[in-house]
Amino acid sequence: MRPLTEEETRTFFEKLSKYIGENIKLLLDRPDGTYCFRLHRDRVFYVREDIMKKAGNVSRENLLSLGTCYGKFTKTGKFRLHITALDYLAPYAKYKIWLKPSAEQQFLYGHHVMKSGLGRITENTNKYQGIVVYSMGDLPLGFGVAARSTQDCRHADPMTIVAFHQADIGEYIRSEDTLV
Incomplete structure (x- = not known):
């Protein structure tokens, strides 16, 4: 377990800022303690931080996990968010979409969001902007990337993809067999 390098930090914060913008500061300095990545x-x-210092007594080989996993770096150096970060990203999300009840199940099966399943969308959402996907009951279901801006969604065909799927809470069940 080590701090992120400058390049890793830049890549990681760029990915987070696509979803929560400047609210990254709120993740680090919280009222219940100081947190770190x-x-x-x-x-x-x-x-x-206090738990991290205590975990320093455990050898790297024996340490499996610590805290909440936000995602992983690929072999090419890109960062992929995991669904475990959803509970921390959802309250600070700048751009959100809400799905109709008929479209929730399709999203939870790993499909993209179609215009016909879109309930609401945050105003001024840009194309390729990171979004958090909610049910109409304000339950965070996952996150993705906007395929169309808010303006384009208003005039789009019902079968047009409006958001690309990135991760959803159904991944826990779908990947049950592959978990160690």
């Missing part, structure tokens, strides 16, 4: 086996973990 640490890298372990290509995965970025979000952990309270």
Whole structure:
């Protein structure tokens, strides 16, 4: 477990800022303690500093996980967010979409969001902007990337993709067999 390098930090914060913008500061300085991001086996973990210091007594080989996994770095150096970060990203999300009840199941199966399943969308959402996907009951379901801007969505065909799927809470069940 080590701090992120300058390049890793830049890549990681660029990805986070696509979803929560300047609210990254709120993740680090919280009223319940100071938190930090640490890298372990290509995965970025979000952990309270006092717990991180205590975990320093455990050898790298024996340490499996610490805190909440936000995602992992690929072999090419890109960062991919995991669904475990959803609970921390959702309250600070700048851009959101809400799905109709008929489209929730399709999204949870890993499909993109069609215009026919779109309930609402945050105003001024740009194309290729990171978004958090909610049910109409304000339950965060996952996150993705806007395929169309808010203005384009108003005039789009019902079968047009308006958001690309990135991750959803159904991944826990779909990847149940592959988890160690």
